[in-house]
Amino acid sequence: MKHITCIDDLRALHKRRVPKAFFDYCDRGSYAEETLRANREDLQAIKFRQRILVDVSRRDTSTTILGEPSTMPLILAPVGLLGMQHGDGEIHACRAAQAAGIPFTQSTMSICSIEDIAANVEKPFWFQLYVMKDRGFIKDLIQRAIAAKCSALVLTVDLQVIGQRHADIKNGMTVPPEWSLSKLLDFASKPAWVSGVLRGKRRTFGNIAGHVKNTEDLNRLAEWTASQFDTSLNWKDVEWVRSIWPGKLIIKGILDVEDAEEAAKTGAQALVVSNHGGRQLDGAPSSIEVLPEIVDAVGSKMEIMFDGGIRSGQDVMRALALGAKSCMIGRAYAYGLGAGGQAGVAKAIDIIQKELLTTMGLCGVNKVDEIDDHIIAV
């Protein structure tokens, strides 16, 4: 890993090591990918004020996230199918996060189950919930997260209707992989990936396989989602989740001020300003574009987390300057996982922390809570 110096290097290695269908599933966005591109372009358009001759010898990235100490304002976002990027991928990513001292969020759509992770890591992790039609099953899932001592529930509210990802259709992306000649040739050129996934505990969705009806459709992710996810989901269901889950609640997938104001009334402690990494509503604004107005509206009532397009410590600094308390990363660490398992995720986190520390120094800032819009050049 010594020639890896940035997240882009991990992406290139991920692309080389993991079958095309799973790399593209991770890398690409929905429809024309306008929002996917806007997430990156709008972050890059924010320029810093360089400040010199400030004593920055006591720089420190540590902070708190929902009252808990964290070594940096960074969270591993829920990412589905990590166990298809690398055998036992969820366990490896969670271990890397815990070793680095930051939270890991397990997706409902994980390959390893909640119990698989809990048995293989040392500390509590966060659980992300998708609400499906079978509410008895969802209640059971929440109770499994409670039994596994998950320390926060991330309720994702922006994927009841799934945005089409052209690449997944073109690649025939299925879980577990379905065989075809082109896939066999692709897999044959990635032997380390094949043996890693074969050694992994599971090759299908650990949390949901065996529980929900229509599992015969499970292989075709988009069709299966359309048949299982509940499009009637509304604010009353958030109250229902709140009544079952006693711990910290985070609502993920807010882009609109009115929705943020509604979220603030639910008793949730935090929200994530997110467009799902440009994988859902194509044509939606970038997350960074709407962050300031959401912070203005509800930042005094809830902790504001941010995601969408973060590929560096500079990007974390930008989101914090515009009012986020912490940032989630999705692809940045998934690339690391595909590139090198736990060590690759650790590398992604380390790269971002070092970049943040350097950027803080060059902007004349010592502490995370000193980062605000004074560091932005106008």
Ligand SMILES: Cc1cc2nc3c(=O)[nH]c(=O)nc-3n(C[C@H](O)[C@H](O)[C@H](O)COP(=O)(O)O)c2cc1C
């Ligand atoms: C491959 C992939 C799978 C994802 N799966 C989930 C998921 O299961 N649940 C969820 O809430 N968000 C999911 N997301 C969205 C991420 O949690 C996060 O919002 C997004 O990745 C942030 O953008 P970034 O990838 O540019 O950092 C997924 C994102 C990616 C890239």
Ligand SMILES: CCCCC(=O)C(=O)O
């Ligand atoms: C069916 C959803 C799978 C996980 C997800 O949220 C994503 O791919 O963006």
